[in-house]
Amino acid sequence: MKFTAFGRTATVRTALLAGAAALVLPAAAQAQDADTDGEDTETAAPANGNVIVVTATKREQTLQETPVAVSVTSAETIERAQIRDIADLATVVPSLRVSQNQSAFATSYSVRGFGTDGNNIGLEPSVAMFVDGVYRSRAISQISDLPDIQRVEVLRGPQSTLFGKNASAGVISIVTKEPQFDFGGMVEASYGNYDAMVAKGFVTGPVSDSIAFSVGAGINKRDGFLTNGVNGEDINDRNRWFTRGQLLFDNGGPLRVRVIGDYDKIKERCCGVLNVAPSAELGAIQLLGGQVNDFRNNPEGDVIYTDVDPINEIENYGISGQVDYEFGPITMTSITAYRETHLSADQDVDFTSLPAVTGANIGDADINTFTQELRFASDFDGPFNFLVGGYYFDERVDTSDSIVFGPAFRPYANLLLQGATGGTQTVDTLEATLSALNGTDYTGQFFANGQGFFNNIVQDNEAFSVFGNVDFEITDRLVLTLGANYTKDKKQIVTNSVSTDVFSNIDLVQSGNTAITRQGIALGAGQALGLPAGTPATAAQVQTLIGIIGLDAFNQLIAGPAQAFADANDANPAVNPLLALRPFQFLPPMQNCPNSIEDCATDDDDWSWNVRLAYEVTPTLNVYASWATGYKAPSFNLSRDSRPLPADFVALQAAGLDVVNLRPGTRFAAAENSEVIELGIKGNWSRAAANLTFFRQSIEDFQANTFTGTSFILSNAGKQETFGVEFDGQFYASNELTLSLGMTYLDATYDSFPNSPVGDLTGEPVAGVPELSAVFGAQYDREINSNGDRIILRGDFSYQSPVQVTNGLTNYIVVDPATGARDFGPARDAARAYTREVNNLNASLTYAFDMGLELSVWGRNLLDDRYITTVFPAVAQGQAVSGYPNQPRTYGVAARMRF
Numbered sequence: 081m082k083f084t085a086f087g088r089t090a091t092v093r094t095a096l097l098a099g100a101a102a103l104v105l106p107a108a109a110q111a112q113d114a115d116t117d118g119e120d121t122e123t124a125a126p127a128n129g130n131v132i133v134v135t136a137t138k139r140e141q142t143l144q145e146t147p148v149a150v151s152v153t154s155a156e157t158i159e160r161a162q163i164r165d166i167a168d169l170a171t172v173v174p175s176l177r178v179s180q181n182q183s184a185f186a187t188s189y190s191v192r193g194f195g196t197d198g199n200n201i202g203l204e205p206s207v208a209m210f211v212d213g214v215y216r217s218r219a220i221s222q223i224s225d226l227p228d229i230q231r232v233e234v235l236r237g238p239q240s241t242l243f244g245k246n247a248s249a250g251v252i253s254i255v256t257k258e259p260q261f262d263f264g265g266m267v268e269a270s271y272g273n274y275d276a277m278v279a280k281g282f283v284t285g286p287v288s289d290s291i292a293f294s295v296g297a298g299i300n301k302r303d304g305f306l307t308n309g310v311n312g313e314d315i316n317d318r319n320r321w322f323t324r325g326q327l328l329f330d331n332g333g334p335l336r337v338r339v340i341g342d343y344d345k346i347k348e349r350c351c352g353v354l355n356v357a358p359s360a361e362l363g364a365i366q367l368l369g370g371q372v373n374d375f376r377n378n379p380e381g382d383v384i385y386t387d388v389d390p391i392n393e394i395e396n397y398g399i400s401g402q403v404d405y406e407f408g409p410i411t412m413t414s415i416t417a418y419r420e421t422h423l424s425a426d427q428d429v430d431f432t433s434l435p436a437v438t439g440a441n442i443g444d445a446d447i448n449t450f451t452q453e454l455r456f457a458s459d460f461d462g463p464f465n466f467l468v469g470g471y472y473f474d475e476r477v478d479t480s481d482s483i484v485f486g487p488a489f490r491p492y493a494n495l496l497l498q499g500a501t502g503g504t505q506t507v508d509t510l511e512a513t514l515s516a517l518n519g520t521d522y523t524g525q526f527f528a529n530g531q532g533f534f535n536n537i538v539q540d541n542e543a544f545s546v547f548g549n550v551d552f553e554i555t556d557r558l559v560l561t562l563g564a565n566y567t568k569d570k571k572q573i574v575t576n577s578v579s580t581d582v583f584s585n586i587d588l589v590q591s592g593n594t595a596i597t598r599q600g601i602a603l604g605a606g607q608a609l610g611l612p613a614g615t616p617a618t619a620a621q622v623q624t625l626i627g628i629i630g631l632d633a634f635n636q637l638i639a640g641p642a643q644a645f646a647d648a649n650d651a652n653p654a655v656n657p658l659l660a661l662r663p664f665q666f667l668p669p670m671q672n673c674p675n676s677i678e679d680c681a682t683d684d685d686d687w688s689w690n691v692r693l694a695y696e697v698t699p700t701l702n703v704y705a706s707w708a709t710g711y712k713a714p715s716f717n718l719s720r721d722s723r724p725l726p727a728d729f730v731a732l733q734a735a736g737l738d739v740v741n742l743r744p745g746t747r748f749a750a751a752e753n754s755e756v757i758e759l760g761i762k763g764n765w766s767r768a769a770a771n772l773t774f775f776r777q778s779i780e781d782f783q784a785n786t787f788t789g790t791s792f793i794l795s796n797a798g799k800q801e802t803f804g805v806e807f808d809g810q811f812y813a814s815n816e817l818t819l820s821l822g823m824t825y826l827d828a829t830y831d832s833f834p835n836s837p838v839g840d841l842t843g844e845p846v847a848g849v850p851e852l853s854a855v856f857g858a859q860y861d862r863e864i865n866s867n868g869d870r871i872i873l874r875g876d877f878s879y880q881s882p883v884q885v886t887n888g889l890t891n892y893i894v895v896d897p898a899t900g901a902r903d904f905g906p907a908r909d910a911a912r913a914y915t916r917e918v919n920n921l922n923a924s925l926t927y928a929f930d931m932g933l934e935l936s937v938w939g940r941n942l943l944d945d946r947y948i949t950t951v952f953p954a955v956a957q958g959q960a961v962s963g964y965p966n967q968p969r970t971y972g973v974a975a976r977m978r979f
Contacts, residue, residue: 135233135255137549138242138467139457142764147561147694147704149236149760149773151175151808151822155229155257159976160859160874160924162270162938164225164278164300166209166232166252171878171920171940173234174824174853175806176252179949187219191236191250192777193802193828193849194754197785200792201445201479202539202573202718206249206752206783208239212256212340214400214417215244217449217475225322228257228266228282228296236806237756237777238710240688241563244471244545248710248754248779258338259292259328260284265979272938272972276302276318290331297323305968306352309371309385310433315352316967321345334406343397350392352384353431356914356948357961364495365957368488370434387435387486388428395422409459413469414452421447430955431962435486437955439532445479455547463553471545476538479718483667484532485581493527496956497664510661514586517594525582533667535577535720543569543713549690557696565688569713572681574674575722581667587740588665592656593646600642608637653897660897666956668741671724677731678724684751686711702762710754715783717746717794746794749783770809777802778831786837787952788890798832800846820857820876827851838888838911839904847887847911848950850880850918868930873923880918886911889961891953914963916947932978939971 137146151173153163163169167178167187177190189195189207196206201218209216235243235251243251267281280298287293299321304314322344329337355362355372362372371385398419405412423445429437455469494507511522547565554560579585602616605625609617617625626634649655673680690708697703716722723745724732732738756777763770781796808822828846830836857876864871888907895902924938947966954960 135253138455145702146762147559147692147702147706147760149758149771149775149806151234151236153232153234155231158229158232160872160926161876161922162924162940162974168940169232169234171922172822172855172857172876174808174822174855174878175236176234177848189219189252190849191234192775192804192824193826193846194249194777194779194782194800196249196783199787200715200717200719200785200794201447201477202537202716203783203785203794204246204712204715206246206712206779208243208247208251210243210251210253212254212338212400213402213415213453214398214419215246215451215473216419217246217473218421218447220394220396220421220423225278225280225298225300225320228284228294228324230255230257236773237758237775238688238708238754240567240710240712240754241565241690241708242467242547242549244473244547244565245543245567245569245686245711245713248712248752256326256340257284257294259294259326261286261292261330266976268974268976270938270972270974272302272970274303274305274970276970276972278974282324287327290329292328292330294326295324297321304349304352305382306965307383308349308389309373309383310387311389313349313389315349315384315386315390317348317350319346319348336404338402339399340401341397341399344395346392346394348392349389351390351964353386353962354384354948354965355431355954355960356951356963357959359954359958359960360499361496361957361960364492364499365432365434365436367495368434368491370432370436370488372432384431385433386428386431387433388426388438390428391424391426393424396420409461411457411459412454413457414454416453417449417451419447419449421445421449423447429483430957434488434492436489436492437483438486439481439483444481445477447475447477449473449475465551466548467550468548469546471547473541473543475541477541477718478536478538480534480536481720482532482534483720485527485529487529490527490529492956493664497661500660500663510583514591517591518586522582527581527583531580531582531667533577533579533581533670533720535575535670537573537575537577537716537718537722539571539573539716539718541569541571543567559694561690561692561694563690563692563708565711566685567688567711567713568685570681570683571714571716573716573718574680575670575672577670577672577720577722579667579669581665584665584668585740586665588658588662589650589656592658593650595658596646596650596655597639597642600645601638604638604642653900665741667720668743669739670720670722671732671739671742673724673747675732676737677735678728678747680716680747682714682716682748684714686713686751686753700763700765704758704760704762706756706758706760708756708758710752710756710779712752712754712783714748714751715794716748717792719792719794721745721792722747749794749796750781752779752781752783754779767812768810771807773804773806775802775804775806777804784833784836786890788837793837795836797830797836798834798842799830800828800833801831802826802828802846802849816860816862818859818861820855820859822855822857824853825851826853836887837890838893838907839902841887844887844908845884847884850883852879852881854879870926870928870930872926872928874926875921875923878918878920878922880916882915882917884912885914885916885948885950886952889951889953889959891959891961910959910961911951914948914951914961916949918947919943919945921945934974934976934978936974936976937972938974939969941967941969942971944969 153172170176170178175192179188188197191207196203204217205219233253239247239251263285265283270278278300282294282296284294300318302318304317306315308315324342327339373384400417403414429439452472457467458465497505507526511526515522545565545567549563552560605617605622606615653659688709688711692706694704725747726744729744756775758775760773778801780799782800784795784797786793805825811819826849828849830841830844833841855878860873862871889910892907892910893902894906921942922940924936926934926936928934948963949966951961951963954962
């Protein structure tokens with residue numbers, strides 16, 4: 081399973097275009113024939129039809145009637161393709177990308193190339209997640225399997241008008257099956273390579289004439305596809321289970337009530353890191369007995385070395401209630417929900433077997449969320465209809481994380497220090513030097529085992545929205561939709577962070593000031609005593625001079641000028657040699673807030689709008705044009721690098737309130753504002769369905785989160801813009817054969833990002849966004865005997881064109897030691913070497929007995945296409961680069977029984 085950066089680009093692209101033509105042109109032609117010549121019994125649509133009902137506009141409409149760019153994945157597709165969670169969904173929805181990097185919590189979603197990095201718990205996704213109408217504020221709150229999914233809708237583009245403050249890039253809406261008044265259910269078991277075992281099922285039925293129930297549960301276990309070479313443990317395994325129950329009240333009257341309770345738990349070792357480009361520091365690690373996965377010597381990439389297993393423990397649970405009441409043509413809907421998420425994650429920060437640095441970038445977190453939505457929707461016969469409502473959101477996030485030096489960090493730092501100073505400085509001599517300068521005994525205290533940074537931040541977030549859509553039927557075929565949403569969002573954080581790293585708490589400017597002053601006094605005294613030029617006086621000689629001329633005269637003659645020179649030059653690297661040691665101050669203290677300068681609170685509001693014109697060209701063809709805006713509220717940086725903004729930093733310094741070694745940073749990021757102009761064409765014929773969308777979408781002040789190798793930098797990108805074309809279609813070639821194609825073309829660039837962590841990215845392509853994504857699918861479903869048994873063969877091929885995975889590597893930035901000026905060119909040049917291309921083939925073969933039993937064999941990533949999903953600077957290892965691998969080939973057998 082060798083990893084590749086480049087593949088059969090030209091061949092695959094040609095095949096994609098040829099396949100598109102082969103699928104789309106016959107589909108359109110045959111669909112037209114069907115409309116004019118009548119239904120052909122040999123090539124008619126399946127008996128269940130091709131009408132898909134969605135709720136993308138919070139009303140039930142057919143997919144063709146819905147004037148929104150939406151991809152729908154049915155329960156059947158999820159079952160046949162062995163889609164286990166949202167991460168697998170990306171293999172059948174080309175506009176969706178799902179990544180899981182540092183931990184399970186770091187799962188993130190992007191739609192059309194827009195999405196939020198999940199590594200910072202303070203960042204809510206730009207792609208909002210809903211399950212049965214309930215908002216999940218973090219991606220981790222819904223990554224487990226569900227046994228009774230009805231469909232998954234992926235709404236592309238800003239959806240803030242109806243879905244609120246965090247849908248600036250899109251929405252993923254999971255819709256599960258309601259309890260039924262007929263008894264039934266399903267049970268499924270699967271076994272595959274890596275000792276993968278999945279079992280799930282649900283049962284539904286009546287409690288009374290007006291109350292129905294459903295109960296589901298499942299477990300998903302699998303060995304890891306990476307091995308920890310230190311202890312033999314599996315890494316990147318699966319170990320998760322869930323349970324879910326529902327009650328439905330429906331007596332046929334105007335009132336319907338649905339109550340849902342769920343619980344799921346994850347305990348996994350995730351995620352394994354490969355060293356894809358070791359640096360010179362590898363020698364120091366190996367000299368001290370540590371091991372690193374050197375990707376150059378282990379291209380299989382199946383063994384990593386870490387002294388701390390990356391264990392993630394996550395609990396999610398919640399309860400929701402939906403009440404629908406019909407007042408004639410108006411329906412009131414109320415959705416009330418309370419949810420909790422608890423996370424505990426450990427991580428080997430240096431990603432080697434050396435016990436140097438341990439801890440967790442996301443340590444422990446508790447998220448408690450209450451939401452309430454109330455809306456009214458009309459269903460008038462006349463030309464006017466409306467949907468209006470309000471939404472309330474209240475959440476508390478309590479997060480703690482730490483990064484701690486292990487027993488090997490001091491000797492490792494000693495080797496790095498010797499290398500950086502040409503062997504003139506060691507940790508011991510550094511301690512002795514600073515002890516003499518500062519009058520404090522630092523012996524044995526630098527980089528000591530157990531020292532570190534301990535961070536705790538609590539965030540309270542309260543928000544409310546009022547929203548509405550109105551539809552005007554200008555004619556029987558032409559509908560104008562106007563929508564608006566007003567959102568008010570308030571956040572407050574309280575930080576309690578402590579750095580016990582002794583060396584990081586030393587002011588090297590002040591220590592250097594003392595050294596410069598003493599050196600100046602010694603040289604001045606030597607000159608006054610007539611010593612050879614440039615010869616410093618000894619302490620005894622200085623005292624002799626003071627005795628001769630007196631202390632006041634001495635200070636005026638020597639000490640005063642020496643002090644003035646030191647004050648003017650202590651921040652100059654050319655004069656103060658201690659400043660060269662700043663890179664070794666790994667964990668400087670953080671300015672806690674609120675304080676007298678920073679209130680650490682945001683109070684923001686915004687209007688989002690949409691205007692849409694939809695026209696029914698024929699009963700089978702609809703077109704629409706729309707303009708919409710989106711909004712994502714300001715976000716606080718809840719990581720250990722949450723530091724004052726530059727203006728606040730200056731004010732803190734002026735007031736003398738800044739903690740030692742404080743530097744400006746990104747305490748929070750301003751709100752995102754998105755906009756899209758879209759033209760869509762939707763057709764649904766007897767044997768074919770197709771949707772084509774053209775759009776130009778932009779996000780101003782996109783909340784970017786960049787890992788530097790030691791911390792995360794939260795920043796606002798000035799403007800990110802994407803022009804795109806999307807196509808998805810199905811062609812029912814016969815009663816048995818269905819062909820599908822989904823394609824997305826994206827041209828994503830930064831219109832403005834002058835102050836990115838890797839320099840000015842204005843005009844550069846957005847890393848990680850492939851220009852071309854496509855999914856080819858085919859399903860053959862044939863009855864084979866008089867009993868009604870069927871053979872079902874399904875396959876899909878997912879392709880992403882080669883793309884650079886990161887815009888820059890911050891550990892390649894070159895800093896001028898004299899001026900501090902930074903050259904970002906090497907950082908961007910180094911990143912160009914890292915690309916990925918995706919060629920993913922999935923398939924399944926099922927024998928379905930008429931009595932409900934189904935037996936299947938399945939495989940995912942059958943080509944064993946291996947690549948590095950993304951890369952980042954290795955921690956405290958110079959210019960080393962680390963990366964995350966994708967999943968290898970998996971396959972297995974499954975049995976499913978419906979009753």
